[in-house]
Amino acid sequence: MLPPLDDLLATARVLSLPLVTRFRGIETREALVFEGPAGWSEFSPFAEYGDDEAVTWLAAAIEFGWHETPPTRRDSIRVNATVPAVPTDQVAQVLARFAGCRTAKVKVAETGQRLADDVARVREVRRVLGPGGRIRVDANGAWSVDEAEIAIRTLGEFDLEYVEQPCLDLADLAEVRQRVRYLGIPIAADESVRRASDPLEVARTGSADVLVVKVQPLGGIRAVLKLADRTGLPMVVSSALDTSIGLSMGAHLAAALPELDYDCGLGTASLLAQDVTADPLLATGGSIPVRRVTPDPRVLDRFAAPAERRDWWLSRLARCHGLLAASGRLE
Known part of the structure; x- marks a missing residue:
């Protein structure tokens, strides 16, 4: 089921991580991470993608954070x-x-x-x-x-x-x-x-x-x-x-x-x-x-995105959550 938006926002952190070399035309990678019952997950559609495309990324992030993964065949x-x-x-x-x-x-x-x-x-x-x-x-x-x-x-x-x-x-x-x-x-x-x-x-x-x-x-x-x-x-x-x-x-x-x-x-x-x-x-x-990853609190603080970018990502998260709710995909 689709968790309430407040559950996502409760642990959401927006990061701006530097790259070793320029890649895909960018030098830093922005990503939003949050923790669900199954562990930490990531919502990181590229900035130029519209909400209609980004909403699918959110569906994946919620699945990984709120549900157990399927059985694995290799470690x-x-x-x-x-x-x-x-x-x-x-x-x-x-x-x-x-x-x-x-x-x-x-x-x-x-x-x-x-x-x-x-x-x-x-x-x-x-x-x-x-x-x-x-x-x-x-x-x-x-x-x-x-x-x-x-x-x-x-x-x-x-x-x-x-x-x-x-x-x-x-x-x-x-x-x-x-x-x-x-x-x-x-x-x-x-x-x-x-x-x-x-x-x-x-x-x-x-x-x-x-x-x-x-x-x-x-x-x-x-x-x-x-x-x-x-x-x-x-x-x-x-x-x-x-x-x-x-x-x-x-x-x-x-x-x-x-x-x-x-x-x-x-x-x-x-x-x-x-x-x-x-x-x-x-x-x-x-x-x-093949394992789950937990973020380092020090990294979350040191590489937190500037306030303007953080607000942009949180607004994007809210809009995509609304689109998921309207679609009924995760009900």
Whole structure:
């Protein structure tokens, strides 16, 4: 059931956490955390998302804080390193933060950069990882169909595990998948799943080989488990630049999936210069444990968001709670 708003506000804390390097165009990550009967949870839709999208993130946060998680099949999750669109001379430093990770996801198609920059970055990742490492690239839907075909053909020499969201439009995604099929490089969908009105459409249209899923944007662990059952496609559980509390939610999802063929994108605590806890979910031996996370009161105080941002988040929380109540989704 939907808890009263006052129950959420009673423990709600809004944080502004610095990042190690600029990522997704931001240098600090804002997040709202609160404690429910089952433990601490996180509500952290990106600031530019409207309430109609953010409300789904709140549904996930309430589920994780107020309900027991589904049974788990594994107690640790292998994770990938995440390499932002950094210059090549920073690649080794970034990868060093992901202890033991055998897989790296490399951001490409960054605004203001060229394909040559992507090639140089991916080449350096391959050099650092060696021939046995796995490399996946993520374009965040920034390429056209022709650009995607050229880029995938060019980057293919580095033995890609898959290419994530080369284009935004589903029809374009399907077209790219057909064009590069001869290369044997799978196409993964992220934004086409988490920001779609119907996440199942990706599977119905044959637009992707792999689904990248994020638990908050998709409404919670149980919602994603239903999606997995209905699509039958392999899944990679990834983060939305969460704190370790949000990563814990993702880890519990990954642990509950029947099959987990790929390393997950849940190692992003390494991108935070400061996490919410003194014991963050950092990769050790390439894995993170499946466990609940409790914030450090000192961090909650030291990295509390300014009053203006705190009020903005609390107002957003109240509006989204009202939308959930009106929808009857959690009754």
